[in-house]
Amino acid sequence: MRVLALLCLAASSQEAASSPPTAYRSARVHTVSGAVLENATLLVEKGRIAGVGPDVGIPAGAEVVDLAGRTVIPGLIDAASSILVPPGERAGGAADFDILDALDRYRRDPEEALEEGVTTVYVGPSSAGGVGGLGAVVRLDPERTVLASRCALKVTLGGGGGGETSSADQRYEAYRQLRQAFQAAKQYVEALEKHAKDLAEHEQKKKQLEAEKKPVPDAPAKPKTDPRNEVLARALDPKRPLPVRIEAHFGDSILHALRLAEEFKLRAVLECATEGARVAAEVARAGMPVVAGPVFRYGPGTVEYLEHSIATPAALARAGVPLAIGSFGDERAGHTGTGATRFLAESAALAASRGLTREQALSAITLQAARLLGIDRTHGSIEKGKVADFVVLTGEPFEAGTRVERTVLGGKTAFLRKGGEGGR
């Protein structure tokens, strides 16, 4: 996380070090971390939020943007996006697959997402079955700044891999195989630790033997380095575990995920949790956060999505599960191309029709998403000191006809709607 914060600092200070402070005044501000502020001034300095509230003073020489009648929300964060990577190149299939190797910075889909207020996305391998690979958090600035690389390991339980998920046996088999992979990684770590210990003993003995002028035996052989087990080992690291994103759709697969996380002390996040309503209490008890979605399903869907319901995020939230909502762009749910991220706000809004409060819905695509991705120290809310990534709306979020008027990244206007007011 420290590395991450530094990266952000570097990025934002480069961006706006020389420009004067900007004061966005008379706005209604959904801070998400705290109260909704009326008639507030949002002061941006050097790419960061220098202050927010009704009493924030506007320094001399500051550029002033009047936002009367407008609403400001944090930049939206899609905790499971399909943009930036060409469709068909997300398959992964091994622990050391790094999604950044498939990243295409020159795709145009981020521009449309920005116009809908999405400023940051998590991109990861799709569900190839079993161990998928490593995901990353990317900001949709022109440089496509990577906020966190190799920051989560994707695994899938009973989903993907040729649709062999329809029976409980097949899903149990998927769990068993994944468990074996983590067990093997555990043995790999133990072998490495044993080698380190043996080596230390050997060194000590060596000194002694050399002093006694006796023959020295060979040093213990180092176990062969395995890049895949190296990644899995990071997930097992008790001090700074690499988060594991476990995609699971079926009730039994979700329970398998909980067992896996408990057995290997994983810092796990559930993806999709299509049947999450059935096991919401168990997920809540385990304290496992969920990136729920996709909210929109088209067509009959594959077997994973048979029990799909737009009520699932609400059921999880009611049970007390920490909840983010992702757009996913999953073709098994009838998504084609990479358009789903543009409708992240609508995904949360529709979930709100089934009992998620509007506050929970907004947080699920801002602050909760940032927490889940480990970027909440710098992103996800309108707070002093955070990076100035925010969105100006023409009205209240989720209302009919409310549109994004302006998207600001690191204090710079990255998108301004044609005819958009809020002038200079």
Place this chain on the structure above:
Amino acid sequence: MSVLVLLLAAASQAPGDLTVIRGGRLVTLAGPDIEKGTLILEGGKIRKLGGPDLAAPTGAEVIELPASSRVLPGFVDAHSHLGSSYEVEESTESITTEVKAVEAFTSRHREVREALGSGVTTVALAPGSGNLIGGWIGVVKLNGARYDRALYRDSVALKGSLTEDALRRDREPTSRAGATRMLRDFLDGWKRSSHPFFVAASTASEIHAALEAAGEGVRVVLVGGREGGSLAEEIRLRTRGVAFGPLTVNDRRSILETPGRLARAGIPVAFVTDAPRTSEELLRVSAAFAVKHGMEPSAALRALTTVPAGFLGLDTRVGSLEEGKDADVVVWSGDPLALPSSVDLVVVGGRVTWRKERK
């Protein structure tokens, strides 16, 4: 809210013939909205509607609503395969005028159960788009009843198709040109029918071919119409309107903007689900996406109510809150075009058929 809950409970325990719904905003779709309106339902019909001063008749069940509620006519989906498991085509022949899509419908289907609380109360069941002439579109009400009591009309319009799906290797037509000719020949013999003709056509060339084949004298409703933006003038002059295919998160911006463009050109536009392509739950989502991309909210609401009712020839019965129309009424927690709004109560034919669970 507690008043609402109590009275809802009362209404469901003893479904009387005379029901009054009052307190919310009546979005009639047949004139201006009525704040704190009163709606009197009797004998399965809307008997009277008015403002807060309209007195409830004695003996009526009264459902009191908070002022933030919106009371709308049940939505009408003019093209769906709901509860039909894709069994809506007889594909050995390309012209199957004897097929009725309602015969594939089962009210026990999971999709039907899920659709009950969606705010949609009238659903047109259409044959698929795999035949040049697929057969008859019929209409069911989502009243929670078995098929025979859900059926409203078994044949309101004939369905044809000029999409790729209608072209097959193993029988005629195999090409767009062949399909257009066959459709023209068929419609020449059919022109005297008073029924509307729904024709699936989505791309610009399919739409063009459909307009060519129909010529004069056929009351054509385009189904799909997704690339209709560039043909707006022809569509306005030569069709009754567009039953616009569902908008999804996959659609590019030009498609998302098309319903608004068509409506601004004066073309009647209705949204359809093409269920199970999308679900009845998502019918209003197409409207919300269109509003976001420039469609007038009032046009978007008409596209869920009066316009599809008109396409089906049912506009004297459903689609608006007016005296004498079917008592198909949906109470929303707020503006249905705002996605967080939800359905609180559904009344079909004067009976409460669905209400929100309290959690």
